[in-house]
Amino acid sequence: MLISGKDYIERLSSYKRDVFVKGVKVRDFVNHPNIKPAVNSIAFTYDLAKEKEEYSPLSDLVGEKVNRLNYINSSPEDLIARLDFQRELSMRTGTCNYRCPGADAMCSLYPATKELDERLGTDYHKKFLRFLKEIQAKDYACTGALTDTKGDRSKRPKDSRDMYVHVVEKTDDGIVVSGAKIHQSGAFAADINFVLPTQTFKEGEEEFAIAFAVTPKDEGVKYVLQNTGFQAKLREGGEFEPGNPKYGDRLTCTVIFDNVFIPWERVFIFEDLKAERKALTNFANSHRCAGAACKAGFIDSMIGAASLMLKANGLEKVPALRQKLGEMVGVSEAAYGIAIGAATKGFDDFGARQPNVLMANAGKIIGVEGFNKVIMHLADIAGGIPVTAPSEFDLKNPEIGALVEKYLQASPNFNTEERLKIIKFIEFWATSSHLLGGIHGGGSPAAAIIFLQMLADINSKEGAVKETLGLKK
Numbered sequence: 001m002l003i004s005g006k007d008y009i010e011r012l013s014s015y016k017r018d019v020f021v022k023g024v025k026v027r028d029f030v031n032h033p034n035i036k037p038a039v040n041s042i043a044f045t046y047d048l049a050k051e052k053e054e055y056s057p058l059s060d061l062v063g064e065k066v067n068r069l070n071y072i073n074s075s076p077e078d079l080i081a082r083l084d085f086q087r088e089l090s091m092r093t094g095t096c097n098y099r100c101p102g103a104d105a106m107c108s109l110y111p112a113t114k115e116l117d118e119r120l121g122t123d124y125h126k127k128f129l130r131f132l133k134e135i136q137a138k139d140y141a142c143t144g145a146l147t148d149t150k151g152d153r154s155k156r157p158k159d160s161r162d163m164y165v166h167v168v169e170k171t172d173d174g175i176v177v178s179g180a181k182i183h184q185s186g187a188f189a190a191d192i193n194f195v196l197p198t199q200t201f202k203e204g205e206e207e208f209a210i211a212f213a214v215t216p217k218d219e220g221v222k223y224v225l226q227n228t229g230f231q232a233k234l235r236e237g238g239e240f241e242p243g244n245p246k247y248g249d250r251l252t253c254t255v256i257f258d259n260v261f262i263p264w265e266r267v268f269i270f271e272d273l274k275a276e277r278k279a280l281t282n283f284a285n286s287h288r289c290a291g292a293a294c295k296a297g298f299i300d301s302m303i304g305a306a307s308l309m310l311k312a313n314g315l316e317k318v319p320a321l322r323q324k325l326g327e328m329v330g331v332s333e334a335a336y337g338i339a340i341g342a343a344t345k346g347f348d349d350f351g352a353r354q355p356n357v358l359m360a361n362a363g364k365i366i367g368v369e370g371f372n373k374v375i376m377h378l379a380d381i382a383g384g385i386p387v388t389a390p391s392e393f394d395l396k397n398p399e400i401g402a403l404v405e406k407y408l409q410a411s412p413n414f415n416t417e418e419r420l421k422i423i424k425f426i427e428f429w430a431t432s433s434h435l436l437g438g439i440h441g442g443g444s445p446a447a448a449i450i451f452l453q454m455l456a457d458i459n460s461k462e463g464a465v466k467e468t469l470g471l472k473k
């Protein structure tokens with residue numbers, strides 16, 4: 001089923017959740033200024049799916065159209081359609097769609113549970129399919145929680161048990177889990193939060209090798225929101241002062257599991273190192289591939305902002321600045337192209353199509369490098385004003401407003417308010433959580449480089465050079 005953004009918001013409003021913002025437990029969390037932008041962004045994933053029929057394939061499980069972000073891909077075309085959907089979402093909202101890690105969790109649990117059952121004769125896959133069917137039938141918004149707080153990074157998880165989500169009790173009906181996941185994008189605004197491990201584990205660390213799903217019914221889950229300068233700006237309000245007031249930046253939280261009971265029906269991996277490794281590896285690749293397409297969409301948004309800024313400043317004909325726009329387009333298409341290459345040259349894993357591992361990880365690395373370059377170009381084109389401009393409130397102040405209007409005017413084709421809106425949007429891109437989200441989302445660059453080092457066929461490349469040079473050894 002495809003529901004509308006409005007339906008999603010109505011359903012979300014019926015949930016009771018422990019959400020904390022800046023030290024205060026929030027009552028109407030859906031309409032809180034630090035949460036509403038994430039709700040708007042997720043709502044847009046519903047509305048765009050309805051608007052674009054090609055993004056809503058028929059599902060085998062429910063025989064109905066389902067959102068691309070609740071779909072198990074079985075062909076390169078499926079993967080490509082999801083990447084296109086994400087690029088468009090990123091460009092049109094200028095922020096995270098929040099459902100992407102949920103989609104990656106589903107696409108990685110599908111093969112992991114199937115392999116697990118074939119190996120052990122268990123019924124994890126059947127349980128997973130039942131749950132997936134419910135997700136598709138109700139068009140739930142799903143997020144993905146992997147990153148543990150980890151504590152002292154030099155210690156193994158078993159020596160730092162509380163810093164990793166782990167099982168504290170096992171009963172006939174289910175498990176009780178404790179721990180916390182940090183940096184969680186949009187979990188407070190989702191219907192379902194899939195919880196997967198943050199890393200692979202060794203023998204003796206089985207208690208951490210678990211995957212399960214959290215629903216709004218589960219008790220003991222607490223959400224503590226991030227609090228950056230951008231969040232303060234969102235609370236401060238204004239029609240356009242926060243730059244992207246409707247959709248915000250990457251709104252994240254720490255999710256604390258305080259002895260949360262999870263019924264067996266929603267436990268999809270339990271203390272199995274092999275299944276956990278498969279789920280995690282597929283998740284990382286899928287997320288890095290999707291992340292490259294998503295970065296392309298973000299860069300598209302920055303290209304739009306840069307081009308408008310050039311016009312608002314009367315600089316649109318300057319070749320040196322126009323060249324920067326061309327370079328930004330090159331980076332966007334390169335990130336997208338790598339994602340499409342990874343989707344095209346991927347592989348089947350127990351019926352779920354996965355992107356090419358080398359290319360997906362290359363997409364992460366090139367995407368991060370490109371993202372930095374693009375933000376630098378955007379800042380260069382914009383001048384210093386995104387971090388020095390007066391506020392919307394000054395512009396509207398009866399005493400100083402007319403003077404601010406006069407001195408911040410540039411090209412006659414844009415009035416001061418329009419120019420200030422573009423300036424604030426660029427401030428948002430350059431100073432919000434997006435840059436660090438781009439660098440670390442889907443794992444820090446070092447994690448992707450490890451995959452590239454491990455999997456690259458360096459020998460064949462050495463061999464080619466030896467042959468060219470006539471070297472014997």
Ligand SMILES: Cc1cc2nc3c(=O)[nH]c(=O)nc-3n(C[C@H](O)[C@H](O)[C@H](O)COP(=O)(O)OP(=O)(O)OC[C@H]3O[C@@H](n4cnc5c(N)ncnc54)[C@H](O)[C@@H]3O)c2cc1C
Pocket residue numbers: 101144145146147150153154182183184185186250252433436437438440441442443444445446447
């Ligand atoms: C905006 C944003 C949104 C995010 N959204 C999500 C989400 O929705 N779901 C989710 O699960 N995660 C999410 N993440 C988390 C992201 O996956 C992590 O930030 C990333 O995995 C790095 O973890 P960390 O931030 O804890 O960094 P740290 O672990 O503190 O790492 C810092 C640096 O140290 C290195 N390092 C760490 N440990 C070691 C070690 N033992 N040996 C050698 N080097 C080490 C890392 O490579 C990195 O360079 C998000 C992050 C951001 C910034």
